[in-house]
Amino acid sequence: MIAPDVGGGFGSKIYLYAEDVALTWGSKQINRAIKWTSDRSEAFLSDAHGRDHVSHAEMAMDKDGKFLAMRVHTDANLGAYLSTFSTAIPTILYATLLAGQYTTPQIYVEVDAWFTNTAPVDAYRGAGRPEATYLLERLVTRCGWELGLGQDEIRKRNFIREWPYQTPVALQYDIGDYEACMTRAQELAEVSGFAARKAESEKKGKLRGIGYSSYIEACGLAPSNIAGALGARAGLFEAGEVRVHPTGSVTVFTGSHSHGQGHETTFAQVVAARLGIPVENVDIVHGDTGRIPFGMGTYGSRSISVGGAAIMRALDKIEAKAKKIAAHLMEASDADIEFAGGEFTVKGTDKKIPFGQVALTAYVPHNYPLDKLEPGLNETAFYDPTNFTYPSGTYICEVEIDKGTGEVKIDRFTAVDDFGTIINPMIVEGQVHGGIVQGIGQALMENCVYDNETGQLLTGSFMDYAMPRAEDFPNFKLDTVCTPCTHNPLGTKGCGEAGAIGSPPAVINAVLDALAPLGVKDFDMPASPARVWEAMKKGATTPTQQPQEPSLTASTQGRPAA
C-alpha cells in the first residue's frame, strides 16, 4: 500500500469502505492495476457521517453549585449499517469523557444505539469527545445560570485540582491545570470589557452573548490490552524505525501516516534535537507499507504522543548502542559515556567525538568491538502507551446576533489549550485554527438533512451543505499552557481534535447568552439564521422552552425492561 499524500482525513479516511474491498478483489481478478475515483456527490452519500446524538442530561448540585451527580441518557444514530468504529464512538469514546474537567463524584450514562436509514455514522474529528463536551459544557453553563453564577465561576467551583485524578467513568487523568487555562483565556478574551461591548451592540440593535467551554480530551487511545478487553480487534501501538546512515544523516520510518499535518517537520525536529544534528539531515518516510514497519496510522490525535514516542524509543536504542561504539573509540567504560548536543564525551575528561564519527564507525567497523556488538546503527521500536493523554483548555466565544435576521456573527474567539510539550508551535496553531473552524462550522451551519418522506439526502452537494468560509470567522486569539504529559517520553498530549471538541459548546453557550433576554433557554445546533430567528420568536411567546424528549425516569436505567 503506497499512499504518500492523501489529504485531510478527519476520521473519514480510517474506515474500511466497501469500495476498498471490492476494488482490491477486482484488481486481483483481472491482475491489473485499477484506478477508481469517488466524486464529491458520491462522497456525500456514502462516506461515513459524524455526530448524531439526542441526549437528555441532568445535574444535581448543592446550594453552592458543587456538582453531586450527573445522569445522562443518549440515543445515538449509527446509520443503516456499522462502519469500522461505529459502536465505539458513542460508548467508550463518549461516556468516558463525561466527567470533563469536574469533580462530579457520581456519573450515570446510558446510551442506546440505533440503526436508521442514514449513511453510517462513525468517527469525525474528535469522535465521541465533541459529543460529550458539547453535552457537558452546555449543561454546566446552564447549571451556572440556574444558580445565578457566572460561566467561569460554576466551572472553577468544580475543577479537578489534584493529580492523578480517577474519574467515575473509567479514565484516570494524569495532569492538567484547568484554572490556568481559564485565567489566561479570560485575559486574552478581554472578558472584563464584555459589558461595554454588549452595550455597544445594543445601541446598534444587536444582541451580544459570551460562551465558555472548558473541554477535556483523551488522545492516543491506549493501551492495547484494555482495548482488546473492550472488544477492539486491533492493537493501539505505533512503530518507528530509525536508520542512521554512515554519513550521520538519518532516515526515520514511521507508521503514523501524515495526512498533511506536517509529520515530516515535527518528527524531524524531535530526531534532530535528540541527536544534535541539523534538521535537514533527517528524512521522514511514511505511507508505504513496503518500507515501514507495521504501524497503526494517524487518528485520535495520536501521532506525536504515540508515533513520536515510538521514534523516541528507537532513538533510546540508537543512543545506547552508539555509546558503546563511542566508548570503544575513546577507550572508556560504557557507563562513563555521555551524549549531548551531538557529541559523545567521557565523563570527567575533555575527550569527545561527534555523532557522525560514531555513525561512520558503525558501518566501517575497523576499530570496533565486533566480538560484543553487531555493526550498523539501525533500530526499531514499538510503543504501546500506558494511558491516554489528556489535553484540556478553555474556549471563550463572543457572538453578535442580528435581531432582524437571526444571523449569528462570531465576533471574538479565544482558545487556550494545554497540549503538554509543544514541538512545533506553528503546526499546533494550525491544528487549533482548523479544529475551531470545523467546530464553529458544526455549531452554526453544517448539517446533514434527509427528506422526511423519501429518506433522500437533501444536503447532497455544497449548494446545500454549508461549509464554513474564511469570511465567517474573526482572527482567533490563541495561547497555550503547558503541563507535560507524565507517561510518554516527549510529554506531549495531542492537538489535532481539540479545536473541534472545545468550540461548539462555546458558540452555542454564547448564542444562548445573547438570547437569554428573550427567554430562550434551549437551542439545538446549527444556529443558522432561520433557526435563531425561530428561537427568538418562540422565546418571546413562551419564556421557558423545555426539550420535548421523554424524561429519563421513563428509561430503563440500563436494566432490561420488565
Added chain:
Amino acid sequence: MYAFTFERPDTLDNALKLVAGGAKPLAGGQTLLASMKLRLSAPEQLADLGACKDLTGIRKEGDALVIGAMSRHLEVANSAEVKSAYPALADLASRIGDRQVRAMGTMGGSVANNDPAACYPSAVLASGATVITTKREIAADDFFQGLFTTALEDGELIKAIRFPLPKKAAYEKLRQKASHFPLVGVFVAQFDSGVRVAVTGAGNGVFRHTGLEAALSKSFTPESAAGVAIDDSELNSDLHATAAYRANLISVLAQRAVAKALG
C-alpha cells in the same frame, strides 16, 4: 460530465445558427457547467457566446442604461458608467456569488436562466427594465414566468437589457450559507411614477411585492416598509428556512434596502 462538442462563434448570426441547430448557448456557464458536472444537464453541443462582440458593451442611452447580455458581473460592478448612473446595480453585481462567479458569470446568462434565487432578476424587475432579444423587446413584467422559466422562445437570445434609471435604489440580501445565493433578496427602486419592489429567493421565481410598493410609493421610509404585513402563504419552505422566516426577511431586508437607498 458527459462528452459534448464546443463551438465559439464570433458573431451573433453564427451563434443563432448553432443554437437553431440544437446547440446550448453558454453565457458564462456558472449554472450550466456545474449542472453538466453533476450530470443533471447533458447538451451535445455548447455554443459559447463569449466571442460575440455584438453582445457586449455598457452604454448610456438617454435616460436609460443599456448593458450587453455578455457583460460579466465584474464588468458591471466596476463600470464607471454603471457606478455613476445606477450605483445600486453596480453594488448588486459586486456581491453576486464569489470572485470566480463574478469573473465568469454574465447578466444575460443569469436573467435567461431565471434561477428563483438569482440576484439579477430582482434588479431587472424592480427597475422595470426591458429585455432586448434577437427577436423583440420584452418588458421585465412579462419576461419572468417563475422557476427557471422566461418569455424567451426557442432559439431566441438576449442581446442586452435596458434599465431606466431610478431616483433612488438599493439591494439587500441574506445569503444562504452553503450556496451563497440569496435566501431572500429585495431590490427597491424609486421612480417619479412610484416605487417598485422585487423579491428574489423567497418564492417560485422573482416577483414584485405590491403591498410594499404601495406603502413605499406613499412614503419612502423604512418605517413605511415595516408597516406592511408580508403574507407567507405563497413563499418557499425548505431545509434552509421556513416560509415564515422568508416573509420576515422580505420585511427586514425591504426596510434595510430603503434605509440604504436613502443613504
